[in-house]
Amino acid sequence: MGDEQQDQLMRWVERVATFCVEEWGLPPITGRVLGWLMICDPPEQSAGGIADTIQASRASLTSNMRLLTTIGLVRKVRRPGDRVAYYRIEDDAWHKVVQRKLDSLSAFGDIAEEGFAITGREGPRTERIKAAQESLTWLRDIAARNPPEH
Known part of the structure; x- marks a missing residue:
């Protein structure tokens, strides 16, 4: 993916985050996670990959992923033979x-x-x-x- 397309994706993710902050009072990182998981390819992303992409600390991301999985907006998935946990947005989030x-x-x-x-x-x-x-x-x-x- 080119830099221009990546920049475009991240601007969109930031718009989602802003919406989530302004309309629902969510922390910006939570909105960024939701935005990224809606637009990323493949739809399953590792916590480390998400953190790197949205430029969040691992600790902050961990607490947000826990919140999003607990309330049922994001699902943790495992791939056979892979020890890494991946996350995807639920279809009905x-x-x-x-x-x-x-x-x-x-x-x-x-x-x-x-x-x-x-x-x-x-x-x-x-x-x-x-x-x-x-x-x-x-x-x-x-x-x-x-x-x-x-």
């Missing part, structure tokens, strides 16, 4: 991310109900809670009607 967000929208319903009980269900405070609840319920319902195809 982004569906899992979105589903977790949708689940959190549903959880706000309980919080809103508690707020209504505190405010007596009347007045401007209740209206602000109701506006938040309606917006989050609307978003959840749209997603439920339009599940992703993969």
Whole structure:
């Protein structure tokens, strides 16, 4: 792969990382790992190879890989006869991310109900809670009607 193509790939990986930081509050290295694992070839990469590519320390990468495998976005794979562990992004990783967000929208319903009980269900405070609840319920319902195809 030429330097220009590698630079292009790394700029894209950095855009993914920025998105993950700004939209989800993830550490930049986590976003870089996800970005790299989406675009790399072959799809399985060693921890050392990932660290070298995204210019991360091995220690930092190890903790991030543990997090990503624990939450099910990345899978550790072994190759027969090879002692090195490789990692790949799960095919449904982004569906899992979105589903977790949708689940959190549903959880706000309980919080809103508690707020209504505190405010007596009347007045401007209740209206602000109701506006938040309606917006989050609307978003959840749209997603439920339009599940992703993969």
